[in-house]
Amino acid sequence: MDHQGIFSKYVRRHFSYLVDELSYVLVEDQYAKESSSCIVAFLNNWRHVRLIWGLKDTQLYFGIFRVMKDGKPARYADYSSDHFYIFSLALFFEPQLDIRDLTSMDYDPIDPRILEAKVKGNAELLYKHGKEILKGGAWFDWQKEELIMEPQGF
Secondary structure (H helix, E strand, O other), rough: OOHHHHHHHHHHHHHHHHHOOOOOEEEEEEEEEEOOOEEEEEOOOOOOEEEEEEOOEEEEEEEEEEEEOOOOOOOOOOOOOOEEEHHHHHHHHHHOOOOOOOOOOOOOOOOOHHHHHHHHHHHHHHHHHHHHOOOOOEEEEEOEEEEEEEEOOO
8 A cells, every 4th residue: 555645645635725725835745764654744934734644653643833933844842832733723622522533543454535534634624723823823822722813924
């Protein structure tokens, strides 16, 4: 099974609004052998959307990172306020959601229909609750569980 090809196809399909509506560009689409992860990432002037399917631990890590003043995405750090995962934003607005529906790919054998449904669910929740964040006009602080207005986007 071409994990990267399938993952990339679903991400490009369901997160197409990033490119089509919000001026993002695709900056990464690769399989990372050292971490056994499929990665697709998009970038604009304010946000870096990095979507990872970790094959070893069967988890989806769909993160949103701030773009710093130097134009580069914030680096990952365990307790940083410069990134959050889509599931944390979704749970902020819809606390009844089951996090496993957004993050777990613990299926053997891997069913591409389940992967697509999870990618689609994350894409829809990000669009529904995070459009202003994606445009650079707001930010979600997952530690404080608050939405912060940042009038810098378009």
